[in-house]
Amino acid sequence: MMRATTATTPAVSCRALGVPLGEGAARREVLRGVDLEFAATGWTAVVGPNGAGKSTLLRCLAGLLPTFTGEVRLQGRPISDWPLRERARRLAWLAQQGEASGELTVRDVVHLGRLPHLGLLGRPNAHDEAIVQQAMADTECADWQHRRLTELSGGERQRVLLARALAVDAPVLLLDEPTTHLDAPHQVALVRLLKRRSREDCVISVLHDLPLALAADRLVVLAQGRVRAQGRSDDPAVHAELEAVFGGAIRILSVDGRWVAVPHL
Numbered sequence: 001m002m003r004a005t006t007a008t009t010p011a012v013s014c015r016a017l018g019v020p021l022g023e024g025a026a027r028r029e030v031l032r033g034v035d036l037e038f039a040a041t042g043w044t045a046v047v048g049p050n051g052a053g054k055s056t057l058l059r060c061l062a063g064l065l066p067t068f069t070g071e072v073r074l075q076g077r078p079i080s081d082w083p084l085r086e087r088a089r090r091l092a093w094l095a096q097q098g099e100a101s102g103e104l105t106v107r108d109v110v111h112l113g114r115l116p117h118l119g120l121l122g123r124p125n126a127h128d129e130a131i132v133q134q135a136m137a138d139t140e141c142a143d144w145q146h147r148r149l150t151e152l153s154g155g156e157r158q159r160v161l162l163a164r165a166l167a168v169d170a171p172v173l174l175l176d177e178p179t180t181h182l183d184a185p186h187q188v189a190l191v192r193l194l195k196r197r198s199r200e201d202c203v204i205s206v207l208h209d210l211p212l213a214l215a216a217d218r219l220v221v222l223a224q225g226r227v228r229a230q231g232r233s234d235d236p237a238v239h240a241e242l243e244a245v246f247g248g249a250i251r252i253l254s255v256d257g258r259w260v261a262v263p264h265l
Contacts, residue, residue, distance in 0.1 A: 012075075045206075048223050075090065075171075094161060100157075100161060173202065198217065214233050
């Protein structure tokens with residue numbers, strides 16, 4: 001799919017990004033002066049305390065917030081310049097509270113991810129079907145693809161919505177809390193899937209689960225609407241800032257060659 005970003009052009013970027021909320025004395029900045037670049041490949045986890053602006057940042061990068069200051073670019077081009085259909089082919093989005101009609105079957109929902117690619121008649125072809133089947137296989141929901149969403153648990157629904165995002169086959173994948181409702185085995189499976197996907201694509205996810213976030217290639221640490229740190233997920237300076245924004249309530253330690261976040265009681 002349209003992976004035209006070069007090694008020197010970020011897949012997604014923002015400059016001096018700000019998002020105001022409210023008016024007058026109640027006005028505040030949800031995001032303030034955010035400068036970020038995300039390469040064409042790799043997995044970045046956006047982390048920080050509640051209210052830091054993580055979900056707002058992802059919505060801005062997805063072009064879903066009409067009111068902001070600064071600039072957001074997709075593949076080097078202002079995101080507002082992209083026709084909606086072209087943008088939808090290049091950027092897949094999983095919302096924190098994903099929605100889909102409960103009357104649709106699993107397969108129907110995942111096929112929605114192919115809509116930006118369909119021709120004038122809107123009929124999926126064998127290529128579309130192959131991508132849908134692969135997305136369901138990757139998220140372990142292919143065995144019940146003919147069930148309706150109303151029959152599924154919260155974790156099963158989340159896997160279906162993730163499969164829908166994967167089925168877009170976009171070079172940029174934005175995921176807001178993708179581990180919601182997932183049990184531990186499926187959280188681990190998701191981490192492995194994102195690592196595989198990020199070898200060829202740009203994956204950006206908001207995660208509250210810090211041990212999972214530390215498995216990403218890079219971390220962006222947000223607090224009070226500002227970027228407090230960014231860098232490799234094994235960078236001690238990033239770890240120190242991450243501990244600080246949580247008020248010392250966590251410690252990041254190396255255990256058996258892996259970085260883990262543990263409560264500091």
